[in-house]
């Protein structure tokens with residue numbers, strides 16, 4: 001069942017020189033999750049942060065750390081992100097040869113496990129692991145950069161996944177990431193999403209609370 005909407009600001013659009021402060025400001029502004037985009041310059045054409053930064057940020061908030069791993073191979077890094085204080089680890093099925101094993105490992109570490117689908121990756125990629133997941137992340141842009149435009153075709157994928165998730169009878173977050181603003185947020189929620197990642201739209205203009213409220217539809 002679709003849950004109440006939660007907002008997951010992506011720190012990709014934060015001031016990286018003041019990340020701790022930025023995260024505290026996001027918590028005060030009403031964020032639900034902190035979305036941390038981990039990029040390796042190999043799986044995606046950009047490099048961001050690793051477990052050391054996650055660990056340094058951990059004391060700054062009690063909010064859920066929603067860590068989006070855009071790295072390959074991903075398996076050798078799972079333990080380090082768990083130790084650093086991640087709450088959710090989301091992986092792309094293309095980032096390793098055995099996604100089922102990767103998901104099991106994340107769960108064995110005591111974390112919530114997510115799987116993410118690139119715009120070109122079909123929903124059916126998750127058919128045989130869906131019941132194992134705590135979160136499905138639909139990429140509505142090609143991963144690597146903030147500030148890109150929402151790809152409309154992903155709404156159909158969200159609709160299809162909403163149905164598949166509901167069929168499991170389990171509570172699995174359906175998160176959408178990329179090009180989310182007040183308009184695309186409404187469309188993604190209508191399609192069945194219940195967690196919205198937003199980088200640009202959260203940080204734009206500096207009033208994080210107003211921006212987050214707008215994404216919720218307030």
Ligand code: DX5
Pocket residue numbers: 010012013035037068141142143144145146147148177178179180197198199200201
């Ligand atoms: C892109 C990242 C996103 C990104 C979203 O690879 O996964 O989380 O920060 O940025 P906006 O909201 O600006 O599209």
Ligand code: ZN
Pocket residue numbers: 010035036037068177197
């Ligand atoms: Zn992301």
